[in-house]
Amino acid sequence: MPHTPAISRLLACLALLLCAWPLEAQKVTVEYNKQEDFSRYKTYTWIKNETYARPVLAAIIIGSVDKELQDRGLKEVASGSDLIVSIYGATDSDLRVTVTPDIYYFPPLYATTWWTTAMYRPGTSTAIYVQTGTLVVDLADPHSKTLKWRGIAKGTLDPSQKQKSAETVEKAVAKMFRQYPVPAQKR
Secondary structure (H helix, E strand, O other): OOOOHHHHHHHHHHHHHHHHHHHHHOEEEEEEOOOOOHHHOOEEEEOOOOOOOOHHHHHHHHHHHHHHHHHOOOEEOOOOOOEEEEEEEEOOOOEEEEOOOOOOOOOOOOOOOHHHOOOOOOOOOOEEEEOOOEEEEEEEEOOOOEEEEEEEEEOOOOOOOHHHHHHHHHHHHHHHHOOOOOOOOOO
16 A cells, blocks of 8 residues: 555654654653752762772763763862762662761652751661662762752663663763753853
């Protein structure tokens, strides 16, 4: 059966929708205190692990976060920064992340308005649960040891498709930072 122009356009639209489907399946949540003045943060330092289970994936995430922060006028410094950056996630199985309240207090994922609640109290748990397919980017104030901004992405990665997985991660980080309270600067 020959395709009419209307059917061809319909098939083209359907193909575009099918290509966009995985992007819609990716869920991104960003949490921060909307009353906080983020324009005062000018520098950041990474909290990096000595080793990562997936070093290439970690490098892609770190590079993507660096780009987003620098696009918003922040500069990476070795020490004495306004913010510290931490990433963690679970790709193959659920994970418990043990935290160090001496660096900053990690409220549980999906806690309601965590910036208005009391922070770490001695004797409470210092671990949070992370479900498979979750990437978390935390920005914390190293002076007050409090979390200031958190981006959470949920989705799936196919380890056999490295390029597609890298693009998915980069898009998730970009989607998180679209909700950062300071817009990207034009270059």
